[in-house]
Amino acid sequence: MTDLNIHEPDNLTEAFALLSQASDTARPLGGGTALMLMMKAQLYKPSALISLAKVDPRFHGVEMSADASSFSIGAMTTFAELEHHMDIGLHLPVIAQTMVTLANPRVRNVATVGGNLAHADPHLDLPPVWSSLDADISVVGPQGVRRFPVIDLFAGYYETTLRTGELIMRLHVPVLPGWRRRYVKVTTRSAHDWPAIGLAIGVRMEEARCADLRLILSAATDRPTRLLQAESILRGRTIDDDLLAAAGKAAAEEVHIETDSRGSSDYKSHLLSVHLKRALHDLCE
Ligand SMILES: Cc1cc2nc3c(=O)[nH]c(=O)nc-3n(C[C@H](O)[C@H](O)[C@H](O)COP(=O)(O)OP(=O)(O)OC[C@H]3O[C@@H](n4cnc5c(N)ncnc54)[C@H](O)[C@@H]3O)c2cc1C
Missing domain, CATH: 3.30.465.10 (Uridine Diphospho-n-acetylenolpyruvylglucosamine Reductase; domain 3)
Structure with a gap:
């Protein structure tokens, strides 16, 4: 068993010194919820945890x-x-x-x-x-x-x-005035489970025209990814079902979607186009 030291430095200089003493195995500690799970699974074996509670x-x-x-x-x-x-x-x-x-x-x-x-x-x-x-x-x-x-x-x-x-x-x-926002968490098991896809959407409408928007996909990709093609199809246009369908299709085609235990790449692509279209339809109304 390896020793684990928990430090609570009261300034940044001390925190940086502790982190650099064991740069491979010392980790900053926030709430500890992810660290503890990874330590239990033996994915991390840190020698030191450096609490950030009092650093600054x-x-x-x-x-x-x-x-x-x-x-x-x-x-x-x-x-x-x-x-x-x-x-x-x-x-x-x-x-x-x-x-x-x-x-x-x-x-x-x-x-x-x-x-x-x-x-x-x-x-x-x-x-x-x-x-x-x-x-x-x-x-x-x-x-x-x-x-x-x-x-x-x-x-x-x-x-x-x-x-x-x-x-x-x-x-x-x-805080940008006039933007409507939504996070769509698509789970295949319980609502609190990890998502098969996550979609964060922001839209600014001017009458029926989509003046600007942000579409960010997560869970299906290896990092949060902006859906630039889908955005460009919708930006400046009057929203209708055909345009939403084209944006959903473009979204599914512009990113590499990962297969994992929450679904195959094909299945998640389908979820993406359906949920993007549905959420935008609601937000743009
Ligand atoms: C039972 C359970 C269910 C969960 N369900 C969900 C869910 O439904 N949706 C969801 O999004 N998440 C879920 N999570 C994950 C949860 O959101 C993360 O564990 C949490 O956000 C990590 O934050 P933390 O402060 O506990 O990080 P920590 O565990 O303290 O740290 C995580 C990592 O960040 C580093 N770190 C911490 N603070 C800093 C900092 N300020 N600067 C640089 N590095 C830092 C640490 O060294 C470590 O590598 C779940 C977790 C658990 C335990």
Whole structure:
């Protein structure tokens, strides 16, 4: 059995030092829900877990800008805090909608925004939603802070573009007026199961015309993936059934869809075109 040390540094310098002492086997600790499962399955055998609870105040808190045009969310914010936050409920209702079928209250009470993003499992529900909201993240490392779009964090199955020693510090989410949003979690077993496909959709309508939109697919691909072809078919056009069918077909053709225990590639392609069409039909009405 290997020893596991749990550290709770009270500043970033100490956290970076602890992480670099055992860069292969030390892991940052958010809520621990994904780490514990992977350790139990013996996929990880970390020598040290570095809690981010006290490293820096910037890892905590939900702030709304004075004009309500954006939110800034600390990486250590739990899902339960997001789910019950009154301003997020008012301005970003798609978050509470996504939480309804995300795990269970025990997980949501401890799982964190940063741990969820860094885990980079393509089946997770929130990453495609943040991506469809055009959110950015700030990451901090020994070389300083950098900020980039959430969608650029994901590099493949459980892989991110974080550099060695970097930590996710905050999430920045714009609130864009006039956008209608939805997350569609298509499960083949219970509603709370891992999705066969996840679809995060944002649409801005001008009368019957789709002025702009974001379509992000997850679970069927190795990372949250923007459906650019399908978007371009719909952008600027008046929505009707033929156009929605063409967009659904384009979506299924433009990405490589993975076969897994939730369904074959063909089956998921079919789910994608059907659910995209259905959700857009509702949102665009
Ligand atoms: C029973 C159960 C059911 C679940 N069901 C669902 C579901 O229906 N839908 C869904 O989307 N998810 C589901 N999940 C997954 C859950 O969302 C993730 O486990 C959770 O989001 C991970 O967050 P965490 O804070 O616990 O991460 P942790 O376990 O603490 O960390 C995960 C990874 O991120 C790293 N890390 C943590 N914080 C940071 C940071 N700030 N910067 C850089 N790296 C960091 C860790 O080192 C680790 O590699 C379920 C989990 C469980 C246990």
